[in-house]
Every structure is written in structure tokens, then in C-alpha cells.
Amino acid sequence: QSVLTQPPSVSEAPRQRVTISCSGSSSNIGNNAVNWYQQLPGKAPKLLIYYDDLLPSGVSDRFSGSKSGTSASLAISGLQSEDEADYYCAAWDDRLNGWVFGGGTKLTVL
Amino acid sequence: QVQLVQSGAEVKKPGSSVKVSCKASGGTFSSYTISWVRQAPGQGLEWMGRIIPILGIANYAQKFQGRVTITADKSTSTAYMELSSLRSEDTAVYYCARENRVSSGYLNYYYMDVWGKGTTVTVSS
Numbered sequence: 764q765s766v767l768t769q770p771p772s773v774s775e776a777p778r779q780r781v782t783i784s785c786s787g788s789s790s791n792i793g794n795n796a797v798n799w800y801q802q803l804p805g806k807a808p809k810l811l812i813y814y815d816d817l818l819p820s821g822v823s824d825r826f827s828g829s830k831s832g833t834s835a836s837l838a839i840s841g842l843q844s845e846d847e848a849d850y851y852c853a854a855w856d857d858r859l860n861g862w863v864f865g866g867g868t869k870l871t872v873l
Numbered sequence: 874q875v876q877l878v879q880s881g882a883e884v885k886k887p888g889s890s891v892k893v894s895c896k897a898s899g900g901t902f903s904s905y906t907i908s909w910v911r912q913a914p915g916q917g918l919e920w921m922g923r924i925i926p927i928l929g930i931a932n933y934a935q936k937f938q939g940r941v942t943i944t945a946d947k948s949t950s951t952a953y954m955e956l957s958s959l960r961s962e963d964t965a966v967y968y969c970a971r972e973n974r975v976s977s978g979y980l981n982y983y984y985m986d987v988w989g990k991g992t993t994v995t996v997s998s
Contacts, residue, residue, distance in 0.1 A: 765917060796975070796982040800918075807968055807991050808910075808918065813984035814975045851918055855983065861934045862908065862920035 766791065767852055769865035776873045780840040783868045785852035787833050791863055795855040797835040799828055802849045802867075811850070812837060844872050875900030877969050877989035884995045890957040893992045895969030902950035903927040906972040908985060909943060909954045911965040923972065924952060959996045966991040 768786040775781040785797065799812035810819050812828035815835065827838045835854075839846055852865040880894040895907065908923040922933035926945035933941055937956070945952045952969055970985035 796984070798984040800985075802918075807988040808970075808985075809988070810984060810986045813973075813986070814977075814982050817975070819986065853918075853985075859935065860932060861922075862910075864910075864918045864920065867917040 765866040766856060766859070766863035767854065767865035769850075769852060769868045771866065772869045772871065774871040774873055775842055777842050777844065779842050780838060781842060781870065782839075783837045783850050783870070785835045785837070785865050787835075787854060787863075789833060790858035791833075791854040791856040792830065792835055793833040794857055797828065797830050798853045799837045800851045800853065802851065804848070808851065839870070842872050846870060847872050875971065875987055877971060877987055879967075879969060879989040879992045882993040882995070884997065885959050887960055887996055887998055889959050890955060891959060891994050892953055892955040893967050893969075893994070895952045895954070895989050897950040897952075897971070903947045906983065907943075907945065907952040908970045908972055910968045910970060910985075912968070912991075913962070913965040921954065926952065956994075961996050964994065964996045966993050968992075
């Protein structure tokens with residue numbers, strides 16, 4: 764059971780927009796920044812969004828992040844087949860004194 | 874651009890220990906925190922612990938306390954993760970990751986921006 768809660772899977776058609784939610788608590792998302800990672804099959808995770816809504820250099824602006832209270836969201840617009848991957852949210856947890864991850868969301872582009 | 878190069882795959886017997894290395898190349902090492910994250914087959918990401926090489930201070934996830942030791946050698950820009958008393962449930966890919974930070978006022982917010990390719994550890998009798 765992950766500390767952060769994500770839907771196990773989402774699916775949407777190409778060129779459409781999809782959002783992935785991440786729910787936590789006051790000890791993690793509510794008091795710290797949220798980061799998002801993309802993991803392609805068989806690959807290491809890749810930083811997608813940091814500090815709630817910032818894009819690392821080289822990441823497409825089709826990706827965006829937001830946060831409100833103890834929940835965060837990742838949005839992907841203009842879906843492409845190459846976006847099929849697992850997506851994880853993460854935040855520092857003050858009570859556990861460590862990083863916590865969501866269980867991951869598998870994105871399928873129909 | 875910094876890269877994290879991890880050691881090769883390992884096959885271990887239950888009850889034994891494994892030590893995985895993570896060498897930083899192409900950038901500074903000591904001033905960044907290095908975290909270790911593992912992923913069991915078909916499962917999600919699980920944080921194990923982290924170390925600040927310049928201070929040599931490590932902290933661990935409660936789940937792994939007493940079984941994991943994370944160290945760093947500043948002279949070779951290498952971090953190590955040793956897991957003992959291995960059991961089949963420890964079969965996983967183990968990743969190291971560099972933690973970068975954003976400063977906002979007097980607070981720092983961290984994120985893992987560079988990852989190693991992972992080391993597969995298989996525990997089997």
C-alpha cells in the first residue's frame with residue numbers, strides 16, 4: 764500500500780488530454796513539493812515535473828503539473844503513442860522522514 | 874552532464890548480502906544527496922535511503938533499518954548500497970539517483986534529477 768494514491772491505469776486516445784491524480788496528506792504533499800517521474804518499459808525513471816509544476820530542460824511542454832492542498836495532478840496534452848509509460852508521483856514525507864511514492868499509473872494511448 | 878554508472882547484475886543466495894555501487898561521472902558528487910530506490914518485478918518504486926557524501930550522513934526508510942547500509946567514497950565519487958539478510962522478496966532492480974534542489978526562501982525542495990540505469994539483484998536458492 765503506497766503512501767501516495769494514484770489510479771492504477773488511465774487511457775485516452777491520441778491527441779487528447781489526460782490527467783493523473785496523486786493524493787497524499789499534510790505530512791507529504793500538503794507540506795512539500797511534488798515531483799513526477801515517467802518510466803518507459805524496461806528503463807530507469809525520468810524526471811518529468813519538479814517542485815509541483817516546473818519542467819526540466821528538454822521535457823515537452825505537453826506535460827504540466829499542479830497541486831492543491833494534499834493532492835496533485837499531472838496533465839498530458841496532445842497524447843502520443845510514445846507517452847505510453849508508467850507515471851509516478853513522489854514527495855518528501857516529514858513524518859516518515861523519507862521519500863514516498865505513489866503506486867504508479869499506467870498510461871495507455873488507445 | 875553528470876551520469877550515474879551502476880555496477881552489474883548480481884545473483885545472491887537467501888541470507889547473504891549484496892553491495893551495489895553507483896559512480897558519478899561528468900560532474901560534482903559530494904555536494905549532492907544520493908538516494909537509492911528499488912523496484913520489484915511488476916511493482917512500483919520504493920525509496921530505501923539516502924546519503925549526503927560531503928557529510929557522510931545517511932538516513933534510511935524504516936522498512937530497511939538495520940538491513941541496509943549506504944556509504945559514499947568522495948575520492949572516487951562513488952556511492953554504495955549494501956543490503957543484508959537477503960530474501961526472495963528483495964529480488965528487484967536497484968536504482969541510485971542524484972537529488973537536486975530548488976531553494977524557496979530559507980527552504981530547500983528536492984527532486985531526483987539524474988538516475989542510474991539500475992542494477993538487477995536476484996535472490997534465489
